[in-house]
Amino acid sequence: xxxxxxxxxxxxxxxxxxxxxxxxxxxxxxxxxxxxxxxxxxxxxxxxxxxxxxxxxxxxxxxxxxxxxxxxxxxxxxxxxxxxxxxxxxxxxxxxxxxxxxxxxxxxxxxxxxxxxxxxxxxxxxxxxxxxxxxxxxxxxxxxxxxxxxxxxxxxxxxxxxxxxxxxxxxxxxxxxxxxxxxxxxxxxxxxxxxxxxxxxxxxxxxxxxxxxxxxxxxxxxxx
Ligand code: CA
Numbered sequence: 001x002x003x004x005x006x007x008x009x010x011x012x013x014x015x016x017x018x019x020x021x022x023x024x025x026x027x028x029x030x031x032x033x034x035x036x037x038x039x040x041x042x043x044x045x046x047x048x049x050x051x052x053x054x055x056x057x058x059x060x061x062x063x064x065x066x067x068x069x070x071x072x073x074x075x076x077x078x079x080x081x082x083x084x085x086x087x088x089x090x091x092x093x094x095x096x097x098x099x100x101x102x103x104x105x106x107x108x109x110x111x112x113x114x115x116x117x118x119x120x121x122x123x124x125x126x127x128x129x130x131x132x133x134x135x136x137x138x139x140x141x142x143x144x145x146x147x148x149x150x151x152x153x154x155x156x157x158x159x160x161x162x163x164x165x166x167x168x169x170x171x172x173x174x175x176x177x178x179x180x181x182x183x184x185x186x187x188x189x190x191x192x193x194x195x196x197x198x199x200x201x202x203x204x205x206x207x208x209x210x211x212x213x214x215x216x217x218x219x220x221x222x223x224x
Contacts, residue, residue: 004029076156
């Protein structure tokens with residue numbers, strides 16, 4: 001397989017260097033950016049397979065970096081936060097990061113999260129054919145979604161979530177099922193992570209296409 005490229009966005013040089021060293025040791029190509037604007041230009045110049053993104057940055061913050069990078073093309077983002085409550089807050093905002101890691105973290109934990117996220121995206125890409133579901137067309141091979149012929153730009157997690165719901169349209173998918181198919185893991189933030197990504201997915205494809213089944217989960221509502 002081609003060498004995967006990781007963009008590490010971190011303004012604390014010692015953290016940036018140790019993260020980069022660990023990831024290079026794992027065989028990745030690593031670019032480092034130390035502030036918001038240079039992160040966005042680095043992502044444009046050397047398109048990464050994944051971004052490890054610190055939230056608090058000079059220039060503009062990680063949320064803005066995430067928005068700008070994701071607007072160009074879908075790329076998985078592992079967001080690094082200073083505290084657990086910051087992670088809670090970000091999940092609540094539905095910023096479009098695919099996973100979160102709280103400082104301080106071990107280099108081993110970081111490398112594991114990066115590997116899991118990349119595997120998830122690869123696995124989803126290797127499945128199936130374009131499907132037309134009501135107003136939605138889902139092309140899994142290209143990871144593209146069209147709503148009434150206009151392309152909708154989804155983050156990798158939003159795409160995986162939609163594909164998962166679309167695998168059995170109209171059926172109810174519990175949060176636990178969605179977590180295990182999309183994320184492949186679960187923890188205390190788990191069900192709220194699902195809710196948060198559903199919220200941003202609804203914003204993009206239209207709230208009426210996703211039905212909430214109170215206390216259980218979600219279903220993709222395709223008009224018959
Ligand atoms: Ca920082």
